[in-house]
Amino acid sequence: MSESENVSIGDQLRDRVQLGMPGVVRRLSELVRIPSVSWDDFDRAEVQRSAEAVRELFAATELFDEVTIHQYEDADGRLGQPAVLAHRDPLPGYPTVLLYAHHDVQPPGDAEKWQTPIFEPTVIGDRLYGRGASDDKAGILVHVGALESLRDVLEARQEPFGIGVSILIEGEEENGSRSFSRFLEEHRRELEADYIIVADSDNASPETPSLTVALRGNVTFNLTVRTLRHASHSGMYGGLAPDAMLATIQLLNTLWDEQGATAVAGLESHEATVPDADEAQLLAEAGVIGGQLVGQGPLNSRMWYQPAITVTGIDAPNVANASNTLLPEVRVRISARVAPGQPAREFADALLAHLRAHAPFGAELEIDSLDIGEPFLVDAQGEGVARMLTALGEAWDTTPVEAGIGGSIPMISELMARFPAAQVLVTGVEDPGTKAHSPNESQHLGVLRRAIEAEARFLASHLK
Ligand SMILES: [Zn+2]
CATH class of the missing domain: 3.30.70.360 (Alpha-Beta Plaits)
Structure with missing residues (x-):
């Protein structure tokens, strides 16, 4: 028995992810420097440049024969933004996992409100500041980091990388995913998967992970x-x-x-139980003047359910x-x-x-x-949910929260409609301090590390 076999694969993944963090932060920073705003009046060349940078990241994992960039017209004949695609087949008996994130970002918003340069990644304390540092360039690095950690650990254990993987990194999520359905149509075969992991959501706090189980x-x-x-x-x-x-x-x-x-x-x-919410905090966050909220029932239920x-x-x-x-x-x-x-x-x-x-x-x-x-409601009976909750719990050393999100992500319902057999798992890199879409967006680096480890553990849970 080699030395590595005495150590659990979970511990090996944790060490490998930790070791890889400087490289993850460096590559995330390089992506943040590209102002890939997908809105109509912004420079499309930057979104193209960011697609190419993302292609390089996945190509460098050497897990895919080819990583390609595609662009399609939307229903109105307008050319969509470039998406990055890659695929490797599973070995017999292994599942295929589709990993989704998006490389486009929101516009800077009110430039004067930024305390650091908008597209110059800046680390202050535990956080990396910059537009897209979290939403959703951190999501891309979660997939890259999980794949390369698992690759290296399996190599050390002399075990095969048997899981099938598809990569889909969209370029216009912040602009309504207008050519997304055409993209799914054209690449149906490469994208067919048992699980779809969407790394583009939130966590309850920097210490407590969430699995997003419902979207309005x-x-x-x-x-x-x-x-x-x-x-x-x-x-x-x-x-x-x-x-x-x-x-x-x-x-x-x-x-x-x-x-x-x-x-x-x-x-x-x-009908579902929800975690308690802090009324005073919600009043403050929403800027409510009169001290009164609307609706009935638990606060999170009003927002989510x-x-x-x-x-x-x-x-x-x-x-x-x-x-x-x-x-x-x-x-x-x-x-x-x-x-x-x-x-x-x-x-x-x-x-x-x-x-x-x-x-x-x-x-x-x-x-x-x-x-x-369409709204999104995860199949709570699906074993993917149980596996992901276990992986999140192990990576974060705490019990994860099953959460809803008040907003809508139409892209997720399109994925579900197109691949009804797949189990969709919506994970996140954000936390309440992230300020996605606002000035001073930032990524908590501890959250990023734990998100990478959780995804690597989820993938590893399918090993023989
Ligand atoms: Zn996003």
Whole structure:
């Protein structure tokens, strides 16, 4: 028996990951220096450059015969941003794992609010600052770090790297994943997997890992409320003819109860226990002025597992241009969140039926630009969840939290729809201090190390 066989593979992975951290931070820093903002008005050449840098990282693992870059047009014929793809087949009897992250980043936002140079990686204490340092370039390094650690440990143990691996590093997640479905279509065969690990989410704290088990879906649309054929003088007809703003206010008011919880028949909630949340902290984080939150039930359940309806815009004359006129029509933007477990189409049908049934004064309603994104609810019975929870627990030396996220990641539901047999596992590199999408985004380096170790342990759990 060689010396290495006396040591558990988990301990070997922990040592190898620890040893690799300086190299991980160096490569993460190189990625952060590339301002790969995928939004329309930013330089596409930088996203291309970042795709090439990512290709090099995976090529250097020597686990793939080739690592390729692909770009496709979206449904409107616009050219999407470059994604990086690689694949190795499993040995007989081993599963295949698809590792997802994205290499594009959000725009810098308010440049004056950054305390370090936006695209110059800067380590302060435990954290590496810079746009994309966490979301989601750290996710890329989780995959690279886990693969190379497992590769080296297996080599030392003289065991084969039997697991099949597919790599998908998207280039436009921050810009709506517009050509993603085309990409999945074109590369269906290489991307077919037993597990899909999406390393693009959050952790409860730098000390406590989360597995994201639910995401709300979304339903957005424009609603036009029409009550008059033409405008007329509010002094003359006010109090007699129903103006569109009156009808709109009355109609919108039926969407919530007095606590601000949704009051629409047919919108479902997901029943699951949630970890406690600190009300004072949430009030502060959300910048609530009046000291009161809306909704009912446990705080995390309101954010993760209950539906929500928000009015995010109203088209009406602005105050400066307001004349004494009864408005004939008003247009409203509605943005709603679908609880995990309810099909988004069913939610949309219930909400639209409610609006039609409650339109006052015989108002005409018109709906346009309806957009729906499915929620995500992990299959809690799937053995992938149990394996990942074990791996997270071992790597972090504590019990992981099963968490939901209030926001939507439509890309995840597309993956699920395209690969219904795969178990999707949403892990994370972020923590509450990360400030993804905001100025002063940073990656906690201890979180990064533990995230790499957890993924390596998950992969190793499939070894014979
Ligand atoms: Zn992200």
